[in-house]
Amino acid sequence: MTTSTAMPSLNSLQTLQTSFSVDVATAHGRALNVPLLAPFTIANSKLDSARNVAIRVELVNGCVGWGEAPVLPFVTAEDQPTALAAAADACQFLVQNPPMLLGSVLAEMSRFLPGHGFASVRAGVEMALIDAVAKSIGVPLWRLFGGALDTITTNITIPIVSPSEAAELAAKYYKQGFSTLKLKVGKNLESDIEVLKAIRVAHPTCAFILDANEGYTANEAVEVLEKLHLMGVTPVLFEQPVHRDDWEGLRHVTHVAKEKYGVSVAADESCRSLQDAQKIIQGNLANVINIKLAKLGVLGALDIIELSRNAGIGLMIGGMVETRLGMGFAGHLAAGLGCFSFIDLDTAILLADDPVVGGYEVSGANYKFTEASGQGVFLRWDGGS
Incomplete structure (x- = not known):
């Protein structure tokens, strides 16, 4: 593995939560269905395709962030229909919110999509927001x-x-x-x-x-x-x-x-x-x-x-x-x-x-x-x- 000198703390996720203002222009979720090469069987389920939810968030500065809410029977609480509905509500919430600090937006998402019951959709929204912010400052996520x-x-x-x-x-x-x-x-x-x-x-x-x-x-x-x-x-x-x-x-x-x-x-x-x-x-x-x-x-x-x-x-x-x-x-x-x-x-x-x-x-x-x-x-x- 290649080591790398970390970026200054100015560009850390923790710092950006208290310094970067997020203003969402558009946000959408949609089904993300992709077939598997072969059926995937585990002890408690069998899948022939990924049936997830993709989330796209665009900030007013034009930067677009992407996230994925994966759903897996017996592991995630959400199935695809409930994940799509929750993602739609969360995206509408983001667009209607006034500009606020990244940390505040993420905290609002934790309240809007609480606990394990909405963890997958919450993860997808968090991914999209963090991706958009990283693109805004020109820094790779790693x-x-x-x-x-x-x-x-x-x-x-x-x-x-x-x-x-x-x-x-x-x-x-x-x-x-x-x-x-x-x-x-x-x-x-x-x-x-x-x-x-x-x-x-x-x-x-x-x-x-x-x-x-x-x-x-x-x-x-x-x-x-x-x-x-x-x-x-x-x-x-x-x-x-x-x-x-x-x-x-x-x-x-x-x-x-x-x-x-x-x-x-x-x-x-x-x-x-x-x-x-x-x-x-x-x-x-x-x-x-x-x-x-x-x-x-x-x-x-x-x-x-x-x-x-x-x-x-x-x-x-x-x-x-x-x-x-x-x-x-x-x-x-x-x-x-x-x-x-x-x-x-x-x-x-x-x-x-x-x-x-x-x-x-x-x-x-x-x-x-x-x-x-x-x-x-x-x-x-x-x-x-």
């Missing part, structure tokens, strides 16, 4: 977030498929330069083990992340680790092994995984608020917290990142099934902060179409962020920017 890095490396995900399909995908991703594979598990323990064996043959040098998406009981999660141990396989991370509300199960798996097998456990679905993060940290319920903007909003995510860093807990960044709008914003944040041990920002690679123009440069598993202001992207939106 610098706005701190400028720690200009390059990140992502893993890539293999959904729940047959062993032969998994092996084929692993071989393909090996050739493309991916050294870490994230494997969706949790639907059938025996099938999961067979898939892991097949992948191990196809890509023997890869590092593994297991993601059960709440699919196992605590005992099943420990059994998986024991069987992998007997195979000589140690995952680098075990993500959300049990149901989001099974706090004791999460604590048990975390303790056994670390003490017996040397495996860290990440909380994903179990961490949907600052209060959840505090509970996880105070109770030693997980070793890592997975940050997803659609679960928390941008500002909510930044609060949990700060809390986690201060507590010494590991950080992962991921997403739902998103285009390069959502993935790119999260990538800028990850690069700018430079504090994530695990980066899972791959879903744009799994889509059959790319509706986004510009943005980060992709080379296998590596994303390079440029000096273009904001995200440096626009969506193909009626043929214009």
Whole structure:
């Protein structure tokens, strides 16, 4: 990864919240539907397309910001119709508001779209506003977030498929330069083990992340680790092994995984608020917290990142099934902060179409962020920017 000297604090997001006045000229939301290359099956759902909401905000100075509100069954509270309705209301609210400081606008959005129930739409609106402000001052988002890095490396995900399909995908991703594979598990323990064996043959040098998406009981999660141990396989991370509300199960798996097998456990679905993060940290319920903007909003995510860093807990960044709008914003944040041990920002690679123009440069598993202001992207939106 390339390091970079951070921009002066004059251009930090925190400073701009108290110094930059936002005056919104127009704001719109619309459906963003993109098919997947292949069906994407996880323990609790199956998708054949991303059905998200794109948000476009234009300031009176002519700068346009873009955001994405991804919706994923069983994870986000919103579905696409409710997200579209909430985005329309939020956009109308932005246009009707008088000019106000960025921090005040973002605070108004937190009140207008509160909690986890509107987190995805709130994240999309926050992305668009922050992107527009960054473009207004001519600063790339990764610098706005701190400028720690200009390059990140992502893993890539293999959904729940047959062993032969998994092996084929692993071989393909090996050739493309991916050294870490994230494997969706949790639907059938025996099938999961067979898939892991097949992948191990196809890509023997890869590092593994297991993601059960709440699919196992605590005992099943420990059994998986024991069987992998007997195979000589140690995952680098075990993500959300049990149901989001099974706090004791999460604590048990975390303790056994670390003490017996040397495996860290990440909380994903179990961490949907600052209060959840505090509970996880105070109770030693997980070793890592997975940050997803659609679960928390941008500002909510930044609060949990700060809390986690201060507590010494590991950080992962991921997403739902998103285009390069959502993935790119999260990538800028990850690069700018430079504090994530695990980066899972791959879903744009799994889509059959790319509706986004510009943005980060992709080379296998590596994303390079440029000096273009904001995200440096626009969506193909009626043929214009």
